[in-house]
Amino acid sequence: MPLPWEALIPFGLLTTMYAATGTLFSVVKRAQNDGKPPRYGIESWDEMMMDRDKRLTGSRRGQQDNPIAPEGFATNSIWATTEVSRS
Amino acid sequence: MSSYVTPDRSAAPYVDPTPEATQPHVPEVGATSAPLKSAAFFIGAYCKEYNDDFMLCKAENRNPEHCLKEGRRVTRCAIDLIEKLRENCATEFQRHWECLDFRNQEYYRCRKEERLLNGCAFDKLGLTKKIPGTSPGKTPIHEVPNPIYRNVQK
Numbered sequence A: 001m002p003l004p005w006e007a008l009i010p011f012g013l014l015t016t017m018y019a020a021t022g023t024l025f026s027v028v029k030r031a032q033n034d035g036k037p038p039r040y041g042i043e044s045w046d047e048m049m050m051d052r053d054k055r056l057t058g059s060r061r062g063q064q065d066n067p068i069a070p071e072g073f074a075t076n077s078i079w080a081t082t083e084v085s086r087s
Numbered sequence B: 001m002s003s004y005v006t007p008d009r010s011a012a013p014y015v016d017p018t019p020e021a022t023q024p025h026v027p028e029v030g031a032t033s034a035p036l037k038s039a040a041f042f043i044g045a046y047c048k049e050y051n052d053d054f055m056l057c058k059a060e061n062r063n064p065e066h067c068l069k070e071g072r073r074v075t076r077c078a079i080d081l082i083e084k085l086r087e088n089c090a091t092e093f094q095r096h097w098e099c100l101d102f103r104n105q106e107y108y109r110c111r112k113e114e115r116l117l118n119g120c121a122f123d124k125l126g127l128t129k130k131i132p133g134t135s136p137g138k139t140p141i142h143e144v145p146n147p148i149y150r151n152v153q154k
Helices: A005-032 A044-057 A071-075 B033-046 B048-060 B064-088 B090-102 B111-125
Strands: none
Touching (some): A044 B033, B033 B064, B033 B090, B033 B111, B048 B064, B090 B111
């Protein structure tokens, strides 16, 4: 007697849908974080350091280990008078 | 009643409010968060006196003007150490901070690279990582051979 393989189609569909959305989410998150896994458990200290990294490298996740900062760095700090959205 | 006029529209000449520099100019540290986190304990070991000086000075008076001299020394020492690390232990240093950057900047997830960096720093620069506040009999967490908490993927 032939096995009812058509009954497995919904399972296949659901698995594919979960996999597709999961992969898309992961790819989008990595693209937003310069190809690295996103950071989590971020405190105000980490926010402050990431803003400093943005001033140094142009991106909140960019890293460099030069000992000396570029010329404008000493005077380009930002003091917000109101809450600003971070990007 | 006069309203505030932005500098570009005001008739008066612009006077820069920055006070005269009292200290010789020192450049800022250019390392970002992951390399600084990687070098943190070595900065603590290498620059201990200058850091303690600065913190004691700040404890007296929080005004930025009061501690410019000590702050200058702290910056110069940190720059010096990062230059030394790049010169002597470039590959180990870079691998450690790249690992940290990939793993949410958590030390417990990069112990293998950290051991290599600590070995190189000890051999070439004579610096050891010491965690302040470990009880005398206890092994510091970075020296425990098989810790419970570690990176999930080997």
